Amino acid sequence: MNRLNYHHLYYFWRVAKQGNLTATAEKLAISQSALSAQINQLEHNIGQPLFAREGRTLVLTELGHTVLNYAEDIFQRGEELQQLLKRGVITLPSxxxxxxxxxxxxxxxxxxxxxxxxxxxxxxxxxxxxxxxxxxxxxxxxxxxxxxxxxxxxxxxxxxxxxxLSRQAVSVIAPAARCDLPEYIDPAYKHQRWVVPGSASPLRAAFESFCTQHQLEPEIVAEVDDMAMLRLLARDSGALAAMPAVVVRDELQSGVLSKRFDVPNAFENxxxxxxxxxxxxxxxxxxxxxxxxxxxxxxxxxxxxxxx
Amino acid sequence: MNRLNYHHLYYFWRVAKQGNLTATAEKLAISQSALSAQINQLEHNIGQPLFAREGRTLVLTELGHTVLNYAEDIFQRGEELQQLLKRGVITLPSxxxxxxxxxxxxxxxxxxxxxxxxxxxxxxxxxxxxxxxxxxxxxxxxxxxxxxxxxxxxxxxxxxxxxxLSRQAVSVIAPAARCDLPEYIDPAYKHQRWVVPGSASPLRAAFESFCTQHQLEPEIVAEVDDMAMLRLLARDSGALAAMPAVVVRDELQSGVLSKRFDVPNAFENxxxxxxxxxxxxxxxxxxxxxxxxxxxxxxxxxxxxxxx
DNA sequence: GCAATTCATTCTATAAAAGTGAACGTAATT
DNA sequence: AATTACGTTCACTTTTATAGAATGAATTGC
Structure with a gap:
C-alpha cells in the first residue's frame, strides 16, 4: 500500500454510509462504473476487500466497518471545515x-x-x-x-x-376509580381486566410469571408493543396496566392514574x-x-x- | 467552492507543518512546481490565501492556521488508519x-x-x-x-x-553545612554568597526585590538560566541558592541540602x-x-x- | 419458469488532473 | 554584483478519473 488515497476513501465513505453504489453514484454525480472502479482501487491498494459482494448488494466486511469508523471521523471533520470555509462559522451537525x-x-x-x-x-x-x-x-x-x-x-x-441508562421497575397501574385496590398483591387482583406489554417484551414475561406465582387469572384486554399506546390505554380503558411507572409519569402526578405496587424483580432496562x-x-x-x-x-x- | 479536495488539503498539511515548500516537495517525491500548483489550487478553491508570501518564505495566514487545525485532525486520524491497515494494529503516535x-x-x-x-x-x-x-x-x-x-x-x-499547572514558592536553599542559618529572614543573611536564577527570570526579580526590602547585600557567585545547572551549583558550590524547592527535591530529601524558608510572594509558575x-x-x-x-x-x- | 429489473463489474476511449523541467522573479547572503 | 535559496509560471507529458456500452448475476413480477 502506497499512500492512502483520500478520494477513494471519500467515495468509500459515501457508499458505505448509503449502502448502495448506484444511488451514491447519482448523489456524487458520477457514473456507477467510475465509482465501482474507484472503490476497487481502494480495496486493491489496501489489499483486502472492504465490501463483501453478496448477491447484488454490497455488505461491509469487518475491516470495512473499521475503515468506515476512521473515514467517519476524517470526513465529518472535513465537512465541518468545508462549512467553516463556506459560511464562516462552525455549526455542530445535528x-x-x-x-x-x-x-x-x-x-x-x-x-x-x-x-x-x-x-x-x-x-x-x-x-x-x-x-x-x-x-x-x-x-x-x-x-x-x-x-x-x-x-x-x-x-x-x-x-x-x-x-x-436506567432500570425501571414494572408497576401495577390503576385508574383513579380503582384506587381502592390494595397497594400489595392480594386476592382482589385475581380476576381483573388488564392491558399489558406485547409478548415480545421481557416485561410481559415477568408479568406472566408473576401471575402464575400468585395464581392470578388476568383477563387481557389489550396487549400493545408501543409504550405510548399502552399509556393511552392505561388511561382510557378502565383496565389495570402493567408497565414502568415512568411511562405514565404525568398521569400519576395529576392523579388520573395511580400506582398500586411494583411487580417484584421485573424491570425494564x-x-x-x-x-x-x-x-x-x-x-x-x-x-x-x-x-x-x-x-x-x-x-x-x-x-x-x-x-x- | 466545489468539494474540498483532500489531496490538496493533504499537501497543504505537509507544507504547513514543514513551513517550507522545497523540502516538503522532496519528502513527497514530487517537484516543487507541482506542489506549488496544488496549493495554489486549494487557495483558489477556497477563495482566500492560506499562506502569505513574505519574501521567499511561506507564512500561514490566520485562516491558514484554522485550516491547519482541521487538517491536523483529519490526517492524523488518516495516518492512524494507514498504520492500522499496514501493520494490523493501532499504536498511538508518540x-x-x-x-x-x-x-x-x-x-x-x-x-x-x-x-x-x-x-x-x-x-x-x-x-x-x-x-x-x-x-x-x-x-x-x-x-x-x-x-x-x-x-x-x-x-x-x-x-x-x-x-x-503549578505555582512553586521560591525558597532559600542552603548546603547541609549551613543548616545553622535560621529558618526565617535574619541579619545572618546580610552578607552571603548566592547562586541565583538568571536575570531574565521573574524569580530573579523577586529575589532582588526581597534583598532590597531586607537590606541584604548578596554576593552573587553565579547566575544561571538553567534550573538543572542551578541545582548542581546549589549542591556543589557551598553558596546559598534562591530557587523553587522542587528543583532540588532529591537533595532536600537526602539531606544534602536544606530549605531555610520561602521567599514571600515569589513564585514560579x-x-x-x-x-x-x-x-x-x-x-x-x-x-x-x-x-x-x-x-x-x-x-x-x-x-x-x-x-x- | 421466463422476461424484466436492479445492481454491480469490466472494458475501452476520452477528459481531467497531477506531474515534470526549464525559465523566471524576488529576496537574502556573500 | 554575483550567488544562493525559495517560490511561481509556463509548456508539455504522464497518470488518473470518468463516461458509456457491454456483461453478469441475483431478484422481482407475471
Missing part, C-alpha cells in the same frame, strides 16, 4: 437519535432534557424505528445513538457499545447503544454523562441492592 | 512534549509520571528548546504541548491555550501551552487532568489564600 418505536416517550424526553433546555444552539433529529433498522442505521453512521429497551446481541463485525468510535458527537457525550443519567444510575444501584 | 530548556527537570519528571509508570504502551518524545522555537513548533503541530515557566503572550492568528484543538492527544488529556495536577492546583490555591 445529533441524530434513533429510538425504538415501542419505548416510553417520557423516558426519551427526560433523556434529552439537557438538549431541550440547553444553552447549546445545536439541533437534533429523532427517529423511531424497529430495532434491526436502528442498528443498521447506526452501523452506517446514519444516526449517532440508539435508545432501546432491548439488549443488543453482540455482532461479529460491529463493535456495539451499550450503556445501561434502557440502553444507549453507540458505535465504538474515537470521536463522539459532543452533544452525545454530554447526554451520556449528564447528571440525570448519574441520578438514574444511582437509583438503579439502590434498586438493585434493595432487591437483595 | 506524545511530543516541548520543554523550556531552563525548566526544572524534577518538575517535568513529576508531570510525566503517569506516562512513566503507565500501563500505557505509548512512547513520548521530549525536546528542550528556547521559548520562541517551542511556540513555532507548537504552531506547526510538530509538538503537542509546551511546558514552560514563562507566560505566553497572546498572538493574533494563533489560539494558544495556556493552563497553569508552570504552564502547559497547547493549541486550541478539538482532538487532543489522548495521553496529553490524561496528563493534564491527572490527579497530580489536581493536587498541585489545590496546593496552589491554598498558597494563594495563605498569601492573603
Amino acid at each position: 445529533l441524530r437519535i434513533g429510538m425504538l418505536s415501542s419505548m416510553s416517550r417520557n423516558f426519551i424526553e427526560s433523556f434529552m432534557e439537557p438538549l431541550l433546555k440547553g444553552k447549546t444552539d445545536a439541533s437534533f433529529r429523532l427517529l423511531a424505528r424497529p430495532q434491526p433498522e436502528l442498528l443498521d442505521l447506526l452501523a452506517q453512521h446514519q444516526i449517532d445513538v440508539v435508545l432501546t429497551n432491548r439488549e443488543v446481541s453482540l455482532s461479529d463485525d460491529i463493535a456495539w457499545q451499550s450503556q445501561l 434502557f440502553y444507549a447503544v453507540t458505535l465504538k468510535r474515537k470521536f463522539q458527537h459532543p452533544l452525545l457525550s454530554e447526554l451520556l454523562q449528564s447528571p440525570m443519567i448519574d441520578a438514574i444510575q444511582q437509583a438503579t444501584a439502590e434498586q438493585q441492592s434493595d432487591a437483595h | 506524545l511530543r512534549i516541548g520543554m523550556l530548556s531552563s525548566m526544572s527537570r524534577n518538575f517535568i519528571e513529576s508531570f510525566m509520571e503517569p506516562l512513566l509508570k503507565g500501563k500505557t504502551d505509548a512512547s513520548f518524545r521530549l525536546l528542550a528548546r528556547p521559548q520562541p522555537e517551542l511556540l513555532d513548533l507548537l504552531a506547526q503541530h510538530q509538538i503537542d504541548v509546551v511546558l514552560t515557566n514563562r507566560e505566553v503572550s497572546l498572538s493574533d492568528d494563533i489560539a494558544w491555550q495556556s493552563q497553569l 508552570f504552564y502547559a501551552v497547547t493549541l486550541k484543538r478539538k482532538f487532543q492527544h489522548p495521553l496529553l488529556s490524561e496528563l493534564l487532568q491527572s490527579p497530580m495536577i489536581d493536587a498541585i492546583q489545590q496546593a496552589t490555591a491554598e498558597q494563594q489564600s495563605d498569601a492573603h
Whole structure:
C-alpha cells in the first residue's frame, strides 16, 4: 500500500454510509462504473476487500466497518471545515437519535432534557424505528445513538457499545376509580381486566410469571408493543396496566392514574447503544454523562441492592 | 467552492507543518512546481490565501492556521488508519512534549509520571528548546504541548491555550553545612554568597526585590538560566541558592541540602501551552487532568489564600 | 419458469488532473 | 554584483478519473 488515497476513501465513505453504489453514484454525480472502479482501487491498494459482494448488494466486511469508523471521523471533520470555509462559522451537525418505536416517550424526553433546555444552539433529529433498522442505521453512521429497551446481541463485525441508562421497575397501574385496590398483591387482583406489554417484551414475561406465582387469572384486554399506546390505554380503558411507572409519569402526578405496587424483580432496562468510535458527537457525550443519567444510575444501584 | 479536495488539503498539511515548500516537495517525491500548483489550487478553491508570501518564505495566514487545525485532525486520524491497515494494529503516535530548556527537570519528571509508570504502551518524545522555537513548533503541530515557566503572550492568528499547572514558592536553599542559618529572614543573611536564577527570570526579580526590602547585600557567585545547572551549583558550590524547592527535591530529601524558608510572594509558575484543538492527544488529556495536577492546583490555591 | 429489473463489474476511449523541467522573479547572503 | 535559496509560471507529458456500452448475476413480477 502506497499512500492512502483520500478520494477513494471519500467515495468509500459515501457508499458505505448509503449502502448502495448506484444511488451514491447519482448523489456524487458520477457514473456507477467510475465509482465501482474507484472503490476497487481502494480495496486493491489496501489489499483486502472492504465490501463483501453478496448477491447484488454490497455488505461491509469487518475491516470495512473499521475503515468506515476512521473515514467517519476524517470526513465529518472535513465537512465541518468545508462549512467553516463556506459560511464562516462552525455549526455542530445535528445529533441524530434513533429510538425504538415501542419505548416510553417520557423516558426519551427526560433523556434529552439537557438538549431541550440547553444553552447549546445545536439541533437534533429523532427517529423511531424497529430495532434491526436502528442498528443498521447506526452501523452506517446514519444516526449517532440508539435508545432501546432491548439488549443488543453482540455482532461479529460491529463493535456495539451499550450503556445501561436506567432500570425501571414494572408497576401495577390503576385508574383513579380503582384506587381502592390494595397497594400489595392480594386476592382482589385475581380476576381483573388488564392491558399489558406485547409478548415480545421481557416485561410481559415477568408479568406472566408473576401471575402464575400468585395464581392470578388476568383477563387481557389489550396487549400493545408501543409504550405510548399502552399509556393511552392505561388511561382510557378502565383496565389495570402493567408497565414502568415512568411511562405514565404525568398521569400519576395529576392523579388520573395511580400506582398500586411494583411487580417484584421485573424491570425494564434502557440502553444507549453507540458505535465504538474515537470521536463522539459532543452533544452525545454530554447526554451520556449528564447528571440525570448519574441520578438514574444511582437509583438503579439502590434498586438493585434493595432487591437483595 | 466545489468539494474540498483532500489531496490538496493533504499537501497543504505537509507544507504547513514543514513551513517550507522545497523540502516538503522532496519528502513527497514530487517537484516543487507541482506542489506549488496544488496549493495554489486549494487557495483558489477556497477563495482566500492560506499562506502569505513574505519574501521567499511561506507564512500561514490566520485562516491558514484554522485550516491547519482541521487538517491536523483529519490526517492524523488518516495516518492512524494507514498504520492500522499496514501493520494490523493501532499504536498511538508518540506524545511530543516541548520543554523550556531552563525548566526544572524534577518538575517535568513529576508531570510525566503517569506516562512513566503507565500501563500505557505509548512512547513520548521530549525536546528542550528556547521559548520562541517551542511556540513555532507548537504552531506547526510538530509538538503537542509546551511546558514552560514563562507566560505566553497572546498572538493574533494563533489560539494558544495556556493552563497553569503549578505555582512553586521560591525558597532559600542552603548546603547541609549551613543548616545553622535560621529558618526565617535574619541579619545572618546580610552578607552571603548566592547562586541565583538568571536575570531574565521573574524569580530573579523577586529575589532582588526581597534583598532590597531586607537590606541584604548578596554576593552573587553565579547566575544561571538553567534550573538543572542551578541545582548542581546549589549542591556543589557551598553558596546559598534562591530557587523553587522542587528543583532540588532529591537533595532536600537526602539531606544534602536544606530549605531555610520561602521567599514571600515569589513564585514560579508552570504552564502547559497547547493549541486550541478539538482532538487532543489522548495521553496529553490524561496528563493534564491527572490527579497530580489536581493536587498541585489545590496546593496552589491554598498558597494563594495563605498569601492573603 | 421466463422476461424484466436492479445492481454491480469490466472494458475501452476520452477528459481531467497531477506531474515534470526549464525559465523566471524576488529576496537574502556573500 | 554575483550567488544562493525559495517560490511561481509556463509548456508539455504522464497518470488518473470518468463516461458509456457491454456483461453478469441475483431478484422481482407475471
